[in-house]
Amino acid sequence: MPDISRVTDYVHLTPDDLVPPGAREVFFEPADTEIGVWVVGDLLPPSGGGVLDLGSGSGAAAAAMARAGAARVHGIDSGEETLAWAREHHARPDGKPRVTFAHGDFARLSTEELLATAGDTMPRPLVVTSNPPYVPMAPDADALRPSISGGPDGLKWAGAIIGHGRALGSDLGLTFGSYSSPRRAVTLLEAAGYRIAAVTLSPLPLGDFTLAHPERVSALEKRGEAVLWRPDRDTTAYFVVGLACRRAEEPAGRAGGPAGHPAGAGGALMELLRTAACSRTTALEALDGLSGASLPWPVRVVDLPPAAVRHHW
Structure with missing residues (x-):
């Protein structure tokens, strides 16, 4: 039977993390943040290790990663207001485990x-992770919402993220949207020597800005490079996709990739997403019909209560 688990409430974020930030330029998307922590949890060893969180945003994910077992988490972000919020609300520079942030x-x-911004030696093994902006946008919309814009295919940040992971010889967590060229994301990961170890999915309605600027998302969907979910005539949604990836030189096994899948890992992921899009409920019940050959990785469905506020700037 396929290895599918389901989570129906927040496990990693605290009630305080679910309160929208008071600062204008602080990204707030609880489901997105929760998924990123699950991905890191799939990669952390029992001993803890260190995490580099690239584009750490509000800092809520970094703090939750420490609570999930990381010995040290260091986040880096380019937003001044975002960084100030993270340091005030989530930094624990003197505590154990330590959570620090840098601009x-x-x-x-x-x-x-990048490593130098951490100030001292990060514990090993080291996990590099990122939940970057990933909404595909045309150039005229790109600058209007920097906290969600992922360029024409949603993957403009992926190369730098994967490059840092490869240079450090680290396992890698990458979170993106099902409308963000999933097959190409897998191609980039494989070219850098990564193999998917586990997949986490969470259905999420499209944000207002994306609905108002659908051109790139629609184009990618028409070309078969993106997957959207329309469970009813009034809802257009996507899947947050969290990929926990191991370095290829580690021993292969069930987590080593989709052995025998005719379309390779990218095709297997697209099949997974298209099957999920046949579901009628947020439990993504259609996945239960997949065979083991079509589901080469453990899959976690995170079915969360809808957030009353989503803060994208």
């Missing part, structure tokens, strides 16, 4: 410069 653009920094 910087991870896409412009070298890997050595």
